[in-house]
Amino acid sequence: GDSVTQTEGLVTLTEGLPVMLNCTYQTIYSNPFLFWYVQHLNESPRLLLKSFTDNKRTEHQGFHATLHKSSSSFHLQKSSAQLSDSALYYCALSVGMGYKLTFGTGTSLLVDP
Amino acid sequence: GGIITQTPKFLIGQEGQKLTLKCQQNFNHDTMYWYRQDSGKGLRLIYYSITENDLQKGDLSEGYDASREKKSSFSLTVTSAQKNEMAVFLCASTSRDNYAEQFFGPGTRLTVL
Numbered sequence: 001g002d003s004v005t006q007t008e009g010l011v012t013l014t015e016g017l018p019v020m021l022n023c024t025y026q027t028i029y030s031n032p033f034l035f036w037y038v039q040h041l042n043e044s045p046r047l048l049l050k051s052f053t054d055n056k057r058t059e060h061q062g063f064h065a066t067l068h069k070s071s072s073s074f075h076l077q078k079s080s081a082q083l084s085d086s087a088l089y090y091c092a093l094s095v096g097m098g099y100k101l102t103f104g105t106g107t108s109l110l111v112d113p
Numbered sequence: 114g115g116i117i118t119q120t121p122k123f124l125i126g127q128e129g130q131k132l133t134l135k136c137q138q139n140f141n142h143d144t145m146y147w148y149r150q151d152s153g154k155g156l157r158l159i160y161y162s163i164t165e166n167d168l169q170k171g172d173l174s175e176g177y178d179a180s181r182e183k184k185s186s187f188s189l190t191v192t193s194a195q196k197n198e199m200a201v202f203l204c205a206s207t208s209r210d211n212y213a214e215q216f217f218g219p220g221t222r223l224t225v226l
Contacts, residue, residue, distance in 0.1 A: 009153060033212040044203065044217035045156070052212065090156060098212040099144055099163055100171075105155040 002027045004093050006104035014112050019063075019078040021107045023091030026072065034067050034074040035092040035101065045090060048076075081111045115140035117218035119204050124223045128196040134189045134221045136204030145187040146205040146215065149173055156203065162187055164209070191223070198225040 003026045011021060025032060033052040039045040049060040051067045051074070058065055063078045074091060091104040117138045126132045138145065146161040158171030160179035168179055178190040187204060204218040 006155075044219055046217065047214040050212070050214070092156075094212055099207075100158065100161065100169075101156075101215060102158075103148075103156040105153060 002029075002093055002095060002102045004091050004102055004104035006089075006091055006107050008107045009105070010108045010110065012110045012112065013081055015083055016080050019076070019081045019085065019109065021076040021089050021091075021109065023065075023074045023076065023104060024072050025074065025091075025093045027093060027095050029095035030069075031095070032067075032069075033094040033098060034065075035094070036063070036065060036074075036076050037090040037092060037103075039088040039090065039106075041087070045088075048089070081109075083111050083113060085109060086111045115142075115216070117204055117206060117216060119202075119218040119221050121221060122219065124221055126191070126194045126223070126225050128194060128225060130194045130225075132191040132194055132223070134191075134202055134204075134223075136187045136189070136218055137185055138187075138204075138206040138216075138218075139185065140206055140208075140216060141184070142206035142216075143184070143209040144207045145181065146207075147171075147177075147179060147187065147189045148203045148205065150201040150203055150220070159189065159202075194223075194225040196225055198223065 035050040036048040037045040038048045051058040092101045147159040148156045157173045162181040165184045201220045205215040207213045
């Protein structure tokens with residue numbers, strides 16, 4: 001079946017440094033839709049950004065990601081981390097009719113001053 | 114805009130007990146979901162309902178029942194609570210547009226003694 005892999009359970013870095021959270025996926029469908037959701041402490045997950053276009057950069061709130069179908073990847077990046085970026089980040093995959101999301105196990109990002 | 118409410122916020126049960134969680138949304142969304150969130154395991158889909166009177170099993174449906182009473186409400190029943198079980202159950206909803214954003218409720222935190 002479909003799957004999403006987020007290799008880092010916890011990423012810790014200093015404010016001002018660049019952020020890169022890894023996401024790879026597996027599916028037999030040729031037109032996957034990829035998402036990043038963010039969940040701050042004591043809040044619910046909310047959509048950060050999404051894409052279905054191969055090799056096109058998608059940006060929102062300072063974060064960006066590019067879907068690369070050749071490597072089945074959708075890594076999340078930001079040029080300079082802020083303290084407020086500390087949160088749990090989920091990568092998710094949707095295929096077919098788009099009703100069902102398959103989530104990765106999540107990456108906790110902790111930004112230190 | 115809209116809101117998703119989940120009741121109760123905290124649920125404490127006994128081993129073997131049948132427990133029901135409720136979710137209401139006023140987005141007028143067609144599709145609703147129940148997820149289980151465990152630390153390190155991400156968000157796992159239990160049940161979803163594409164439209165009123167529809168019910169679909171997710172990857173984690175064993176041990177659970179669900180009911181879509183009307184368009185705005187979706188209930189989840191833990192058929193037999195497992196001792197020492199602790200998890201957060203998140204309800205979500207989305208429009209019928211393909212690959213639309215899912216909106217999440219605040220969650221119900223379950224503890225089984």
